[in-house]
Amino acid sequence: MIETRALRKSFRSRAGRQTKTVDAVRGVNLQVAEGEIFGFLGPNGAGKTTTLRMLATLIEPDGGEATIAGADLRKDPAEVRRRIGYVAQGGSTWDESTAREELVLHARMYGIGKADAHRRAARALDAFQLTEYADRKCKTYSGGQRRRVEIALGIIHEPKIVFLDEPTTGLDPQSRAHMWDEIRRLRTEGMTVFITTHYLDEADALCDRIAIMDHGEVVAEGTPAELKREISGDVVLVGLDLDTTPQAAQLLDGEEYVTKLETIDEGGVRLHVEEGATAIPQLLRRLDAAGLALTSIELHRPSLDDVFLTKTGRSLRES
Numbered sequence: 001m002i003e004t005r006a007l008r009k010s011f012r013s014r015a016g017r018q019t020k021t022v023d024a025v026r027g028v029n030l031q032v033a034e035g036e037i038f039g040f041l042g043p044n045g046a047g048k049t050t051t052l053r054m055l056a057t058l059i060e061p062d063g064g065e066a067t068i069a070g071a072d073l074r075k076d077p078a079e080v081r082r083r084i085g086y087v088a089q090g091g092s093t094w095d096e097s098t099a100r101e102e103l104v105l106h107a108r109m110y111g112i113g114k115a116d117a118h119r120r121a122a123r124a125l126d127a128f129q130l131t132e133y134a135d136r137k138c139k140t141y142s143g144g145q146r147r148r149v150e151i152a153l154g155i156i157h158e159p160k161i162v163f164l165d166e167p168t169t170g171l172d173p174q175s176r177a178h179m180w181d182e183i184r185r186l187r188t189e190g191m192t193v194f195i196t197t198h199y200l201d202e203a204d205a206l207c208d209r210i211a212i213m214d215h216g217e218v219v220a221e222g223t224p225a226e227l228k229r230e231i232s233g234d235v236v237l238v239g240l241d242l243d244t245t246p247q248a249a250q251l252l253d254g255e256e257y258v259t260k261l262e263t264i265d266e267g268g269v270r271l272h273v274e275e276g277a278t279a280i281p282q283l284l285r286r287l288d289a290a291g292l293a294l295t296s297i298e299l300h301r302p303s304l305d306d307v308f309l310t311k312t313g314r315s316l317r318e319s
């Protein structure tokens with residue numbers, strides 16, 4: 001459904017007399033299959049929105065090519081636009097109209113007949129649990145209600161692909177879970193869903209496949225399980241006071257069961273070990289013998305954050 005080849009985009013901005021160039025997207029190659037929920041995971045400024053805006057024909061790439069739902073992005077952007085839905089990160093509802101009005105208008109803009117547009121609007125309002133507020137002005141909605149209207153707007157014309165830029169940012173946990181269900185429902189209807197997120201749990205639970213993006217480049221791609229499998233061994237987090245951290249790090253760094261050690265800024269160390277269950281008793285004995293008290297200990301299987309850390313040297317949680 002989506003294929004991109006060496007897609008790139010730079011921005012030039014002027015600060016006083018100087019012009020600065022930001023390489024927002026540097027040669028992105030992606031393949032997204034029909035009916036997939038594909039996730040773009042990355043920190044602020046990674047280039048997620050810029051990529052999405054190029055794929056949605058809102059800005060022109062500086063280089064590279066893409067085919068979207070069978071249409072060529074460079075040669076036939078109008079056709080691409082007809083086949084996709086796009087929901088911006090900042091949203092796009094109008095304060096003074098009601099959700100129902102917006103939905104009907106949107107459907108009509110795609111050439112859908114009046115009766116059908118009303119039917120679709122009613123169905124979308126119901127699916128996104130908005131019926132109760134449907135005839136109130138959008139400016140009176142809560143952030144979460146408004147986000148739901150925006151997503152409903154993006155799919156009212158039943159596109160083959162929908163691009164959702166951070167669909168769940170700002171939603172409470174319950175609305176978020178409900179949004180996930182809605183997105184899964186779109187998939188069962190055969191839609192291809194492309195989302196961006198910086199929530200690790202969202203990428204893990206919702207997406208069939210993900211691409212991890214950092215500084216304009218895709219640094220890893222695969223199913224969440226595949227990506228996590230690339231990281232062998234377990235991770236043990238040892239909580240320590242700030243002043244005992246250096247000593248403990250030095251002590252544990254030499255241990256044969258530790259494959260990699262990083263200190264944590266707030267105090268403590270993160271240890272990569274072959275097997276947590278056998279490493280923990282040994283490292284506890286070692287710390288105890290040196291008279292170093294620990295504040296907590298956690299064992300965890302590789303997470304997407306560990307994948308991000310391995311690929312970029314930083315934790316997504318921290319960046």
Ligand SMILES: Nc1ncnc2c1ncn2[C@@H]1O[C@H](COP(=O)(O)OP(=O)(O)OP(=O)(O)O)[C@@H](O)[C@H]1O
Pocket residue numbers: 011012013022023024042043044045046047048049050051089198
């Ligand atoms: N119109 C623009 N002019 C100048 N720089 C821009 C423009 N749009 C984006 N950028 C820069 O390009 C880089 C990528 O931005 P982008 O919005 O794609 O990131 P993002 O991954 O969506 O981040 P976030 O998670 O914060 O939404 C950033 O450094 C940003 O400042």
Ligand SMILES: [Mg+2]
Pocket residue numbers: 048049050089165
């Ligand atoms: Mg963004």
